[in-house]
Amino acid sequence: MTTFADTAAAVIDARPGGGRLDAWRAFEEVGLPSASDEVWRYTPLTELGLDRHVVPTGPSSVAPSDTARRLADGAGLVLTVVDGYLAPVGELPTGVHVSSDESGRTHTGQALAERYAHDAFSLLNVALAPATTVVRVEDGTVLGAPVVVLGLAGTGASFPRLRVEVGRGAEAVVVEYLEGGRDGLVVPLSEYAVDADGSLTLVTYQRLDQTAWQVARTTGFLERDARLHQAVIGLGGHYDRSRNDAELRGAGAANVLRTTFLGRGDQVHDFRTRQLHLAPRTTSRLLSKGALAERSRSVYTGLIEIEKGATRTDARQTNHNLLLSSAAHADSVPNLDIRENDVLCAHASSVGPLDAFQRWYLESRGVERVDAQRLMIQGFFYEMLEALPAALAAPIEADVAAAVGEVARAAVVGS
């Protein structure tokens, strides 16, 4: 019988170097987490069964969906990544470089296996990703049209890895889209390095099959006065875990993170965030919103860490969960870890049904209840998509609207 370990070994043998073996050994030492670990207690780990999955040694043959195609139409540059393998790239806009980096190192030269030493899934990515797809935007380059990274996953276990580097004073919009993954396991690992005065607007849109497992981790590295505006949208997956960190390393760096999800069936959406303030006058704004229908569940765990010396930091964290059925459930766990006095820090969270007065307002205009709910749930997502250029907002909104329509109908039947 072919096991996960056998196929993983074949991948590592085929591409020696890049710290793959170190990462694999570290993974074997750390082992998969268990539900007794606090950060994994909401995860149905017993259902994961790594040996259900095989690791492909090359990209599988998959075709992009209509949504993927429409996103590509609105892009200035499309990178297609199948099972972590970057397909040949067309002509690049001026000031943009794309490469496959097999060094197994971060943008600062740190070994990935070291950086992610205690995170089992990230270690698997370091061991098994074919390469890091690197998008570099040169210093001072302002990209007019967005870069769309179309991630397609087959039925096996895949480990896409991306690094976006935005140079000094450069500006870019990047969309990371992910679909497919029927019965599969997808473990994306992404890093965003924004240099001084640079600006990155990022949308991570996860539209995997309802049977897929995703365990994703992203980290932003922000230098002086850098801006990272990140939206993370989770619609797909049977289990959808997304950890989104930001390290605010330079004074005046600003991070806006909006995570949002829509739960259906027995989906689990598990969002983890960590805003690490290392320098003075850094700001972070975190807004997490999700809607849960049927028997779906969500976990939101947010940590704001403020180091000594990060004076006049301003960090805010808000989490709102919408429960559309009595069987849905949301857990919200905000955490603050502050080692500096001269800071502003706040968090708020709420869990509840749709606002009855807002719904009445729509109904009192003549809107049917099912439509009022559909519009309000859709509204959750629209607010998150505000920063998108119109060419990309349209296909994502249309796709979200279709998913929300199904949920709104289910919510009325269930209420």
Next chain:
Amino acid sequence: MTSTLSIQGLRVAVGDREVLKGFDLTMSTGEVHALMGPNGSGKSTLAHALTGRPGYRVLGGSVTIDGRELLGLSATERARAGLFLALQQPLEVPGVRPLDMLVAAGADAATVAARVREEAVRVGLRPELLERFVNVDLSGGERKRAEMVQLGVLRPRFCLLDEVDSGLDVDALAAVARRLSAAAAEWECGVLAITHFRRLLVELVPTTIHVVRDGRVVATGGPELAERLERDGYDGFGAPRA
């Protein structure tokens, strides 16, 4: 065709307190009525109870349009039967766009954008303010004007105008009053303006005035009632019948 809104013996409680204690009022489309009364007399309760706002409990009575009972109906069905409420403080509905709301409320999707622009210009509202979310980030005056845009697009048979916020500027007040007067003429919209300020009635000239005290109408008459109110105050109308 003329329609008639008839409220008979309406009793409504908010929490444990009975606020409307047998309220009677009848009006027809094309008419402009004013409902005047002191704070706490039940005017706003009437508007909210008629449109089915959560938290307003109907204890008895009847509300019909052309004989069709509305009290058992959902808020949506009441709106579709012809009732429209312009609120004292229009609610913000974050994430929901006015155009989407209006289409879901029955406006024609093909023409709604153009209609909204027309109506916005009529009430002196910058149309781009209606490209965002319903009532979000609008001033008090802009919200009132935005609701007049809804009214113009949806063309209800009856508009209940809840007390104009005392913070509203004179220009916005005039714009709302002019739009309602025009609505009464254009599609015979029946207007029931709830107020305890006379200044609204300078622009929006009512054919009939009802004075309400302690949950009941205590006097109904022509514009002369407003003058009497101005002179004598509400005390001149005495306590309602027990």
